[in-house]
Every structure is written in C-alpha cells, then in structure tokens.
Amino acid sequence: QSALTQPPSASGSPGHSVTISCTGTSSDVGGYNLVSWYQQHPGKAPKLLIYDVSERPSGVPDRFSGSKSGNTASLTVSGLQAEDEADYYCGSYAGDNTFVFGSGTKVTVL
Amino acid sequence: QVQLQESGPGLVKPSETLFLTCTVSGGSVTGDSYFWTWIRQPPGKGLEWIGNFYYVGTTWYKPSLKSRLTISVDTSRKSFSLRLSSVTAADTAVYYCVRYVRYSDRIETWGQGILVTVSS
Numbered sequence: 001q002s003a004l005t006q007p008p009s010a011s012g013s014p015g016h017s018v019t020i021s022c023t024g025t026s027s028d029v030g031g032y033n034l035v036s037w038y039q040q041h042p043g044k045a046p047k048l049l050i051y052d053v054s055e056r057p058s059g060v061p062d063r064f065s066g067s068k069s070g071n072t073a074s075l076t077v078s079g080l081q082a083e084d085e086a087d088y089y090c091g092s093y094a095g096d097n098t099f100v101f102g103s104g105t106k107v108t109v110l
Numbered sequence: 111q112v113q114l115q116e117s118g119p120g121l122v123k124p125s126e127t128l129f130l131t132c133t134v135s136g137g138s139v140t141g142d143s144y145f146w147t148w149i150r151q152p153p154g155k156g157l158e159w160i161g162n163f164y165y166v167g168t169t170w171y172k173p174s175l176k177s178r179l180t181i182s183v184d185t186s187r188k189s190f191s192l193r194l195s196s197v198t199a200a201d202t203a204v205y206y207c208v209r210y211v212r213y214s215d216r217i218e219t220w221g222q223g224i225l226v227t228v229s230s
Contacts, residue, residue: 036216045206046220051215052216104156
C-alpha cells in the first residue's frame, strides 16, 4: 500500500488556476470512483474539499473541482485566493476497507 | 453535530505502548454508515491512514502496522481508542481521530489532532 503520487509543489497568481495531480494504480484511484481531496493549513486539521472524485460538500466554494482519468485524479483550484495557500492531499479507497493518501502538494499563491 | 477530541500522553518512551483515546461528542460510535478511524502525520510529512473500526467490532489496519496496532471502542460507545505497541521514533506524529463515511469513503469529521513524541 504505497502513497499516491502528487507533485511536491504548485503555484499560481491570484485569480488564476492551479491543477494538482494524484497518481495511483488500478488498485486504488483507477479502480474506484472514490477519490477525495483535503486542504490543510499549517497547524490545523485537514478539511474535506471534494469526494467521490468531483462532489463538493456543502460550504466548499465551486472554485474547487475534481476529475479523474484512468489512474490519475486531479484537483483544480480556480480564481486563486490568498487563503488557498495550503497543503493539499488526495485520498482514495484502496480495497478491503482500507484507504491511502497522496504524498501532498504545497500550493503557493504568488 | 459530531465532534471528536483526542487525548493521551504527549511523550512515550521507545519500546513502550502508545495509547490514545478519541471522545465522541454529539453522537456515539454506532451506525452502519461510518468507520471510526485513526490517521497520523509525522512532523513535516504527509497523512497516513492507520486503521478503521466498524461498530460491530470489525477492524482493518494498515498492513505495516497490523502486528502492533489495536483499535477498539469502550463499552459506552462514547469513545474509541488506539493502542500501538513497541513504538520507535518513526511513530512520532500528530495523531488524528476521524469519522470516515463508508460507501463514499470520505473523511468528513476530524479531531484537532494530538502530537505524540517518542523519545527517551
């Protein structure tokens, strides 16, 4: 059960977009439409942004969107704002009631 | 609304057993819609799923931790716990208890986390 692969960092200017990838295998990301994304600010617990690949919980702005193709899921943050600067983690069901997280991506708003 | 709060020692000696409790407010450790789960995050590193507890008593653990790990619930079902034996410095982390929604496999409720340091 290896961590899903994310780029260590990503950046964008305010108002622009940034997309983060999350690559797994057919045993996790590719095998199920059960990818979720979490935002974590320093010293805080993570917060759910996206679940079931592209669904947003109530209260999460529609600037956050998710998609998946094959073994790779993606999170896009549109209209970047200063408060979007944080660490982002993907997660996926990995079969047999287990779960795996991505390695994490630090997003910097330039 | 369910809230979760971790408690336990902040410092554990190498080779000893780490024991943490998660108190559930506004609900209980029941219901077939949820797993009650532990996640950890070593300082400066990423999140790691540790294991799931289902209210009927079934557990699923990360394979690399399975021999050292026990997740259980107390009889009142108002808290669940993590027991990790033979700890080393590699077990130093912020430990989060969470409510994991089955079927969509999302983690929607998090405790605030507790830092546990393994050191002599």
